Amino acid sequence: MILTEHITGLILAGGRAQRMGGIDKGLIPFHQKPLIEATLTRLKPQVGSVLINANRNITKYAGYGYPVIMDETPDFSGPLAGFSVGLKACTTPYLMTSPCDSPLLPTDLAAKLATELERGDYQLVYASSQEADGKVWAQPVFCLMRTDLQDSLDAFLQKGDLKIDRWFKELKSSTVIFDDARAFANINTPEELQSLEAASA
Template identity: 80%
Template structure:
């Protein structure tokens, strides 16, 4: 069994948010509070320590009392850059990642991914969602990984590749399918923000 205190939570807030006009998504008001607060609330009971990956507004993220770590590359290189920064700062055997803009993320995300990791002795397990029509979509930024993957990720990034699914294919990985598609809904437009607020209440 993997206990929650063996897992560091990493909230990814380092993106450019181009579809939201470049606004820092984690700080967008959601039901009157910064969006990242919902992610922290959902994640804090699933993990031990928590880290926030951000590349701007560092002091605003720091008020949440979790270490804020920046990408080592200065050009908003995507989630793998955040994963890399997180793995280097991680002091537990496992790291659970989630984006800052999915306020309905599953409350059993960590436990279900951890159960699958132990079942098949995997290096990384990510979430997938099942739509009403039966289609299954990978949700790769919601994943649990062993922290000894740091060297593998560094070697992958050194090749100049930033595609998350390509790195996963190099690993012994698996997925867990969640039936609640709303759990992975995120904020890319003002309309999506409004819809999520309505779903939350």
């Protein structure tokens, strides 16, 4: 059985946030507090330890009291670059990832992903969300993986590929469908920030 203390949570705050005018998304106010605080509040009870992947404002992120790790690749290479440094820094058997800009992430994310990982003896399990109309969307940046995937990911990145779904296809992977699509809502524009604040007031 995968216990909470077997999982390290990795918050991905290393992006460029171009659609938000380049401001650091994790530090945008959400209900008067930086977005990353809402993510931390939901993630912390689900994991044994926390890492933050950031490429800017390192001192501010370090102020939360968790190790801050930077991408080893230049140019904001996307979530897989964060996964890579997260796997290197992780000291537990499992790593669970979440972006810094999804403040309503499921409080049972780790439990459900861990159950599926064990059920099928998978290497990686990611979340999917189901819309009201029944449409299912993959949410690949919310995933639980075994930390022995470091070599596989490094080899994939060395090919110059950054597509997250392509790496997943190389693994024994599965998904868990969550029926609250809003739980995975992320903030890419000021308008999305306003509507998510209103919806979670």
